[in-house]
């Protein structure tokens with residue numbers, strides 16, 4: 588087995604993680620989180636989302652957050668790419684006003700999830716992103732794509748690899764430099780992960796694919812290991828395993844960054860992150876949220 592020499596970790600805790608936490612985090616706490624994460628060696632941090640505050644109250648302070656990041660964090664950490672999720676053109680315009688240099692857009696792998704989640708078909712959602720993508724290109728803003736429900740859908744059940752391939756190709760065609768495959772409900776297994784990547788990798792360059800695993804069924808690290816074995820070198824994760832799964836009560840959320848780092852350490856794969864600092868960061872945000880740390884590594888290494 589040939590593992591990649593280097594893996595890029597995309598930290599999604601401040602956005603995907605917090606978005607699915609019930610306790611609303613105020614701006615200073617969020618800034619502290621982003622600042623602490625910046626000190627761990629991360630190069631990619633998805634910090635917020637420019638959605639309607641009506642729909643996602645947790646993300647209501649993204650404008651202020653990014654202005655603060657630009658003023659107080661970016662100058663000290665110029666190597667870090669801070670990104671934001673932008674569900675539409677309006678959100679994109681807000682993001683640009685706040686100086687965001689990289690945005691993420693998303694589409695579902697299944698029609699039913701697309702309809703229930705964003706009230707339109709997959710192709711409609713992609714069409715809506717076209718003008719945003721054009722604007723991004725002329726503004727020199729990088730776009731990252733997400734596909735949700737790649738290994739299972741709460742409405743449709745199993746998902747065909749051809750469905751995922753179609754959406755992934757469309758997102759790349761729109762100008763995404765990378766597409767992150769999301770196991771939104773965390774039902775994937777090493778078997779289904781292998782099947783999916785086997786269908787995608789002959790068509791799509793491996794450098795353009797990232798894995799975004801949720802640990803609902805405890806399979807996230809195993810799925811990531813399969814991905815690494817197949818050449819994937821970009822992994823999304825959230826410090827302390829922040830987040831939850833709105834489709835499975837009490838389930839764990841994103842795979843924990845600490846746990847991914849521990850896995851990579853064991854494989855001698857470079858990642859550039861400092862585990863002790865990550866653990867400290869995770870413990871702090873968990874204390875603020877009043878929840879236990881979702882990282883097994885953090886729990887095991889508790890002082």
Ligand SMILES: [Zn+2]
Pocket residue numbers: 599603799800801830841
């Ligand atoms: Zn996630």
